[in-house]
Each structure stands twice: as C-alpha cells, then as structure tokens.
Amino acid sequence: MSYIQWSDDLATGIGVIDSQHKRIIHYINQLEDAQALNEPELVSEVLIHLTDYTLSHFAFEESLMEDAGYVAAAIHVKTHDSFRDKINAYNLRHKAGEDVSKELSKLLNVWLIEHIANDDSSYTPFVLKNIPGINSEKKSGWLTRKLHTFFP
C-alpha cells in the first residue's frame, strides 16, 4: 500500500475535525513505515497510538454531533460502536499472543478512510449551521467583521 495523501475530498470544512483526521492519516502512514521496516515493536507502538487517538476522536465527534442536533447521530454512533467492537476483538487476540498487526492495519486503512470520506461528510452541514462561530476562531478579525457587515 502507498501513503495516503490528504486531499480536499477528505476535508469536512470543520477545522478541528479536519486536523484530527489528518492526525489519524499521519498515524496510518507511520504504520506503513513501521511495517516496511519490519519492526514488530514499532508496529505495535504505532497501532496503540492510532487506535487510542481514533477512539478519542470518536468521542469528540459524537459530542459535536449531539451539540449540533444532528438527526442521524445515533446511526453514526452505531457505526463507531461497530468499529470499537472490532478494535476490542483485535485487542483480545493481540493479548492472547496472536500477531494481528497486518489485519488490523488493513482494517484501519480501509475503514477509517472510507468513514472520513463518506460518513463524516453527512454531519458536516448540521455542525456548520447549528454551532455558531465554529470556524471563526482562527479567522482574522477583520475579514470576519467584513463578512458579517456585508452578509449579515
């Protein structure tokens, strides 16, 4: 497999979510490197970072969807749940001494990218519409003020 490049079709337009997704992709690429080096300890370390960060990200995202009153939040949470179940199952197998790194990295690679590109785009309009000022924190004050003046 080759490196995943961040591209506009992966962007949700919500700054904080995009930067979390970029971080996940960064880990997926690191995993690729670790596997190429054939270093099991490094692979296992990256996998821990990756799964850990992904689970935190899900919690963050679920809270955001709730705040925005996203109608299909429950369905989205179910998708996350099924992913969490898969991760737990791999974790148990790993603890029992099995080498699950290849299978797990394939799942992460395929599932997460698919999820970011398709599922996440469906909640974006709700969040952008219902949580005011969501992207304004980092915009320059002047531009934001001008935009408000001309497009109140």
Place this chain on the structure above:
Amino acid sequence: MAHIQWSDDLNTNIAVIDSQHKRIVSYINNLEDVKDKDDRTVEEQVLNELVDYTLSHFAFEESLMEDAGYGFINGHKRVHQLFVKRVSDFMQRFKLGEDITEELLIVLKAWLINHIKSDDNDYVDIVKKNLGNMDARKGDGWLTMSVKKFFA
C-alpha cells in the same frame, strides 16, 4: 520502556498549562521508576498522585476553555471523561490485585502525547487571547486564584 522526554512540540505556550503537563509527565516517569520495585504500596501511592493531579488538571483546563468560550468544550470534556473511565478501570484492576502498571504506562504515554499535541493544541489560540484579556481586566491575580482553586 523509556522515560518521556519533554520536547518543544509538546508546548502549548500557555505557561500554566505547560507546567501542569510537565508535572503529569514527571508522575508518569515516576511510575516507570517504581514499576520494577515490586512494592505495591509505593506503586499505589504514585498511581493515586498521578490520578489526583490529572483530574485537577482536567478541571482547570476545562474551566479555562469555558471561560474563553471555546466552541468545542463539550467534545474536549468527553475525551477527558473517556480517559478518566479508562484509568479508573485500571485502578479497579489494581485494587483487585492485578499487575496493571506496564499496560497502564503504555496507555498513559500514548494518550497524553496524542492529547497534548492534537486536542489541546486546538484551544490554545482562543484561551491565550482570553487569558491576555483577563489579565488586563482583573489583574494578574486571576490566574493564580484559579490555580489555587483546582490544586488546593
């Protein structure tokens, strides 16, 4: 495993937060040191200190975010809650006599580094700006008072 070394990419450049993060890192390193001594009383003491301090830090950080009107505070709080739940599961297992320290250390290191570099980084701009305004409005004492409140 090795100690966590503080590096520049862990700085949020909010001095009070950085010093709290450094203190958490030193507790984690402490836990690493006592791990092999096979003294559960000492281990328990370090674990309790670490948990205690981390909870205070979360409360402090959440209050800074709230005060600054950070738009993603609920998501950030949810990520904290998830972590607290995971750590308290570890503590339960410890109390039942299980040896959890090695596993916990892996989780702590992965989580903390991820969280500081990504999630915390997102609130920095708005919190910094707010802290500047606060100082101007309320004098330098405000921050000191807040620190005292959470780390009594």
